[in-house]
Amino acid sequence: MTAVPADPLIQVRELRTYFAAGRRGLLGPQRQVRAVDGLTFDIYRGETLGLVGESGCGKSTTGRTILQLVRATSGEIIYDGRDLCRISPREMRGMRRRLQIIFQDPSASLSSRMRVSQIVGDALQIHHLGTRQTRRKRVGELLEIVGLHPSHARRFPHEFSGGQRQRIGIARALAVNPEFIVCDEPISALDVSIRAQIINLLEDLQREFGLTYLFIAHDLSVVRHICTRVAVMYLGKFMELAPRDALYADPLHPYTRALMSAVPIPDPDIEDRRRRIILSGDVPTPLDPPSGCVFNTRCPLATERCRQEVPQWREMGPGHWVACHYAGTPREEDLPMGAA
Amino acid sequence: MQEEIARSLIYAGEEDLDFPAESGLWRRMGSSLLRDRAALFGAFVVLAFALVAVFAPLIAPHSPDTQYLDGLSLTGSPVPPNHKFLLGTDDLGRDLLSRLLYGARVSLVVGILANGLAMIIGVAVGAVAAYVGGWTATILMRITDIMMAFPVLLFAIALIAITSPSLTNIIIVIAILYWTTTARIIYGMVLSLKEREFVDAARAIGASGPRILGLYILPHLTSVIIVYTTLGVATTVLVEASLSFVGIGVQPPTPSWGNMINEAQGYYRSDPWMMLFPGIALVITVLGFNLLGDWLRDTLDPVQNKLG
Amino acid sequence: MTAAEHLLQVWGLKTEFAGRHGTVVAVNGVDFYIDAGETVGLVGESGCGKSVTALSLMRLVPDPPGRIAGGSVQFKGRELLSLSKRAMRGLRGKEISMIFQDPLTSLNPMMRIERQMTEGIRLHLGGSRREARDRAIEMLRLVGIPQAERRIRDYPHQFSGGMRQRVVIAIALSCNPSLVLADEPTTALDVTIQAQILELIQKATNEINAAALLITHDLGVVAGACQRVLVMYAGSIVEEASRRDIFYNPRHPYTIGLLQSVPRIDRPRPERLLQIEGSPPDLARVPRGCPFHPRCRFATERCVVETPELRAVGSGHTVACHYDITREEVA
Numbered sequence: 001m002t003a004v005p006a007d008p009l010i011q012v013r014e015l016r017t018y019f020a021a022g023r024r025g026l027l028g029p030q031r032q033v034r035a036v037d038g039l040t041f042d043i044y045r046g047e048t049l050g051l052v053g054e055s056g057c058g059k060s061t062t063g064r065t066i067l068q069l070v071r072a073t074s075g076e077i078i079y080d081g082r083d084l085c086r087i088s089p090r091e092m093r094g095m096r097r098r099l100q101i102i103f104q105d106p107s108a109s110l111s112s113r114m115r116v117s118q119i120v121g122d123a124l125q126i127h128h129l130g131t132r133q134t135r136r137k138r139v140g141e142l143l144e145i146v147g148l149h150p151s152h153a154r155r156f157p158h159e160f161s162g163g164q165r166q167r168i169g170i171a172r173a174l175a176v177n178p179e180f181i182v183c184d185e186p187i188s189a190l191d192v193s194i195r196a197q198i199i200n201l202l203e204d205l206q207r208e209f210g211l212t213y214l215f216i217a218h219d220l221s222v223v224r225h226i227c228t229r230v231a232v233m234y235l236g237k238f239m240e241l242a243p244r245d246a247l248y249a250d251p252l253h254p255y256t257r258a259l260m261s262a263v264p265i266p267d268p269d270i271e272d273r274r275r276r277i278i279l280s281g282d283v284p285t286p287l288d289p290p291s292g293c294v295f296n297t298r299c300p301l302a303t304e305r306c307r308q309e310v311p312q313w314r315e316m317g318p319g320h321w322v323a324c325h326y327a328g329t330p331r332e333e334d335l336p337m338g339a340a
Numbered sequence: 341m342q343e344e345i346a347r348s349l350i351y352a353g354e355e356d357l358d359f360p361a362e363s364g365l366w367r368r369m370g371s372s373l374l375r376d377r378a379a380l381f382g383a384f385v386v387l388a389f390a391l392v393a394v395f396a397p398l399i400a401p402h403s404p405d406t407q408y409l410d411g412l413s414l415t416g417s418p419v420p421p422n423h424k425f426l427l428g429t430d431d432l433g434r435d436l437l438s439r440l441l442y443g444a445r446v447s448l449v450v451g452i453l454a455n456g457l458a459m460i461i462g463v464a465v466g467a468v469a470a471y472v473g474g475w476t477a478t479i480l481m482r483i484t485d486i487m488m489a490f491p492v493l494l495f496a497i498a499l500i501a502i503t504s505p506s507l508t509n510i511i512i513v514i515a516i517l518y519w520t521t522t523a524r525i526i527y528g529m530v531l532s533l534k535e536r537e538f539v540d541a542a543r544a545i546g547a548s549g550p551r552i553l554g555l556y557i558l559p560h561l562t563s564v565i566i567v568y569t570t571l572g573v574a575t576t577v578l579v580e581a582s583l584s585f586v587g588i589g590v591q592p593p594t595p596s597w598g599n600m601i602n603e604a605q606g607y608y609r610s611d612p613w614m615m616l617f618p619g620i621a622l623v624i625t626v627l628g629f630n631l632l633g634d635w636l637r638d639t640l641d642p643v644q645n646k647l648g
Numbered sequence: 649m650t651a652a653e654h655l656l657q658v659w660g661l662k663t664e665f666a667g668r669h670g671t672v673v674a675v676n677g678v679d680f681y682i683d684a685g686e687t688v689g690l691v692g693e694s695g696c697g698k699s700v701t702a703l704s705l706m707r708l709v710p711d712p713p714g715r716i717a718g719g720s721v722q723f724k725g726r727e728l729l730s731l732s733k734r735a736m737r738g739l740r741g742k743e744i745s746m747i748f749q750d751p752l753t754s755l756n757p758m759m760r761i762e763r764q765m766t767e768g769i770r771l772h773l774g775g776s777r778r779e780a781r782d783r784a785i786e787m788l789r790l791v792g793i794p795q796a797e798r799r800i801r802d803y804p805h806q807f808s809g810g811m812r813q814r815v816v817i818a819i820a821l822s823c824n825p826s827l828v829l830a831d832e833p834t835t836a837l838d839v840t841i842q843a844q845i846l847e848l849i850q851k852a853t854n855e856i857n858a859a860a861l862l863i864t865h866d867l868g869v870v871a872g873a874c875q876r877v878l879v880m881y882a883g884s885i886v887e888e889a890s891r892r893d894i895f896y897n898p899r900h901p902y903t904i905g906l907l908q909s910v911p912r913i914d915r916p917r918p919e920r921l922l923q924i925e926g927s928p929p930d931l932a933r934v935p936r937g938c939p940f941h942p943r944c945r946f947a948t949e950r951c952v953v954e955t956p957e958l959r960a961v962g963s964g965h966t967v968a969c970h971y972d973i974t975r976e977e978v979a
Contacts, residue, residue, distance in 0.1 A: 054838035054839065054840065055838055064540075067544060069540050069543060069544060093546040093548065094546070096544060096545060096546035097546065100544065100545070101541075101544045103537055103540070103541060105537060108536060108537035108538065109537040109538050109540070109541045110538055110541070111538040111542075111556050111559070111560070112560075113559035113560055113562075114555075114556070114559065118555075122542070122545060122547065122555070123545040123546065126545060126546045126547055126548075126551070127546060161927045161928075161930075162927075163927045164927070169541075172541070172545065175545070176545070191693040191694055191695075191865075191927065191928055192693055192865050192866075192867075192906060192909075192910070193693055193902075193905065193906060193909065193924045193927075193928060193943075194923075194924070194927050194928075195909070195910075196909035196910075196921040196922065196923035196924065197923045197924075197925070199911075199921055200920055200921055200923055203920070218838070218839065219839075220839075220913055221910065221911040221912060221913045222911055224911065224913055224917065225911035225917055225918075225921065248913070258840055259839065259840065260913065261843075262839045262840045262842065262843040263839060263868070263913050264842075264843075264846075264866060264867075264868025264869050264871065264872065265868050265871065265912065265913065265914055266867040266868045266870075266871045266895060266907060266910060266912070267871055267895055267912075267914070268871050268872070268891050268892055268895055268896075270871075270914060271868075271871045271872035272872070276843055276847075278840075278843060278844055278847070279840050279844075282808040282809075282810050282811065282841065283808070283838065
């Protein structure tokens with residue numbers, strides 16, 4: 001992984017996405033789900049930035065907000081010199097040639113009433129690329145690129161397995177030659193024995209077409225394999241952001257450490273030996289996040305300061321950012337993490 | 341052998357490249373239809389009705405307008421069914437059977453056109469309201485509510501009284517009054533469909549609103565549209581008959597089951613066949629369409645779930 | 649241990665479903681045993697028949713369209729498949745209980761927790777309402793629900809996902825069963841909660857000395873929690889071994905492939921993941937011969953025509969494969 005960052009492809013500044021969630025009583029204040037609560041980061045050309053966290057942390061919403069599938073409440077998303085949050089819907093549609101997304105659920109993201117040729121080829125029609133003949137040819141090419149056969153274009157999604165449907169979704173995303181793809185949990189809904197196929201496919205495609213990925217996942221093992229930098233999210237905020245090797249070798253935030261210790265490892269000796277950091281309680285609701293550091297209610301290191309004061313987002317190592325008052329202070333537990 | 345293994349490795353585990361698109365959907369529906377007697381009756385009636393209406397000039401033994409001398413008894417009253425006039429005659433000596441067959445044409449035309457127009461309006465209003473949301477939706481759906489609150493028949497009478505009872509006007513009036521149920525149903529469906537992930541996916545590739553509605557959402561509505569069109573024909577046939585019965589629908593001498601019943605009012609005691617046969621025709625037709633529509637609704641929905 | 653001493657002994661269990669295109673064999677002649685107090689893992693992907701296996705043991709397979717077509721299930725010496733429905737009902741919840749994947753749907757949203765728990769307790773153990781309530785509160789404490797006496801009056805929706813699963817576990821254990829069937833108990837939960845729940849299941853089953861069948865698709869879950877592991881594919885068991893043997897000496901190409909295709913957080917990153925080609929078969933169209941052959945890089949003509957039987961390759965280690973494949977050969 002290159003240590004010198006290239007120019008940022010996308011710059012996110014103070015991004016907030018809140019959803020309205022009814023009022024408390026008839027006259028109470030409007031309640032809001034703070035799905036994304038103040039994110040500032042860059043995505044560099046050619047990298048795979050991982051976004052990890054558990055359910056409800058806002059990682060999916062972040063991806064969708066960047067692509068303007070969800071309206072941001074405030075903040076900026078700068079791409080190609082324009083702020084995506086402020087351009088017209090028409091202009092954004094033009095942008096969609098270069099910014100794409102792969103969805104988590106391959107069954108839900110393909111319309112059961114459309115043939116594969118329409119699903120994959122519609123983008124070409126929308127952006128007026130090619131003629132009918134060349135479009136057909138292109139759809140065939142795309143299907144081959146993702147490991148399917150061109151004759152499959154005539155069929156409907158229900159005739160395919162889950163893994164194949166995900167490939168169709170990938171072909172759709174590639175149709176217009178994007179430069180950036182949000183991968184929203186692309187393998188979570190797939191059978192274990194085919195996940196490796198899709199991961200390898202995504203890597204191959206990245207190499208061949210020079211793609212930049214925002215890889216959203218909850219599985220730390222997968223993220224470590226495919227990502228070059230990783231951000232850890234909790235309740236709409238970043239807890240830690242670091243280059244992959246630095247994060248896995250030396251996680252500084254207590255939440256990151258807890259996440260890593262919770263990942264099941266298929267190795268009996270290691271599982272017997274390891275000491276897990278078990279977090280107490282459940283994830284608080286994003287309707288009413290805790291004050292101070294949002295993680296304080298479950299953090300084994302929490303103090304009064306954590307309840308009162310939101311920790312600063314500070315750089316503790318090259319490109320290694322953490323939001324914790326106590327990051328870097330000596331710890332007792334020693335996690336058996338292997339070499340990077 | 342090796343090729344077989346190799347082929348399956350290359351094509352990501354695909355075993356059966358010739359698996360047809362909708363594996364025997366028609367065949368399954370066909371066998372399901374054959375098992376359901378009520379639905380079978382409905383299908384038969386609908387088919388018979390369509391054929392009769394289309395081929396009436398070829399089937400009818402006489403012309404519907406000709407007044408026959410031997411169509412009236414010596415006292416000048418209608419003749420009961422005999423070998424020449426299979427269903428008897430009406431008060432002007434015209435063959436009832438032939439009039440009945442030609443009347444089917446009117447019902448068919450009005451049924452299809454009025455219903456078709458109503459469906460188009462209803463789908464458009466419901467779909468646009470659901471997709472666009474906001475003030476547009478509120479306005480459109482409130483209009484729908486208002487229209488639904490009107491007493492339909494009275495309104496129809498008023499409208500036609502203002503204009504004139506031509507076939508075109510009847511079709512338009514019925515359409516104007518009957519699009520509301522469809523609009524409501526389509527509204528609900530599109531409201532839930534637009535939250536589905538494939539709609540997000542369509543937006544993500546740059547599809548515009550109209551494109552998403554037409555290309556992505558509409559195909560999921562076809563089953564519902566088929567069902568409600570079928571059921572709708574039953575209603576429109578009945579409405580047309582009602583209007584004609586009241587005298588503001590199809591005007592004599594053109595036969596319509598409705599106006600035939602109207603003309604038979606004075607004779608129902610002495611010559612009941614004049615009213616009986618058009619009445620039975622109406623009942624059977626409406627029943628048939630309803631039964632077929634019900635069956636379609638039952639079969640198309642679970643299949644839709646399997647495919648969707 | 650001889651057959652007579654196993655807590656649960658399954659022979660040739662076969663469960664079928666009447667499908668649109670013919671009969672689907674979900675469980676195809678499965679043999680295994682579980683001893684008292686031990687935790688056995690049943691690993692497989694979605695659609696391999698592992699859930700149906702558990703439902704078959706409990707005779708909860710919906711009939712129609714499902715049907716237990718053959719085999720024997722001996723529990724504490726009694727043949728479950730020939731028990732009357734009434735006797736079977738007496739067994740469920742009391743001797744054998746089940747934990748399902750989704751706590752949202754396995755709890756009745758309209759009933760308070762107290763009622764859902766005490767109903768079962770009173771049914772199987774008798775006693776007064778007060779006694780049942782006390783026992784329920786004790787179980788809730790065991791599974792780590794804070795303020796149990798207060799929370800027992802709550803409805804399921806007032807608990808978070810992880811808490812609900814704890815309640816489900818409490819219900820499953822409340823009558824001191826000898827065997828607990830846990831069907832993907834942590835799949836719907838976040839990874840930090842998953843660790844809690846797994847630990848809880850282990851602790852709780854140890855405490856009442858219950859045996860457990862832990863069904864999952866996640867090999868990592870099995871590594872820490874089970875003593876023995878069964879690997880299932882397309883309706884059949886393809887490998888059975890002790891925990892250590894499964895992970896350190898897997899012998900079936902499917903098991904080996906699974907272990908090698910999963911990225912490991914504790915090992916150096918490979919350049920490229922070793923992938924298994926193809927996808928798991930639809931149970932309505934299981935390949936002839938060895939069900940894994942279309943995806944196996946060692947498949948020969950024999951594998952296409954002849955279904956391999958389970959054969960012993962070590963102490964307590966059986967594999968359904970014609971050949972002796974080991975990890976080194978696959979890498």
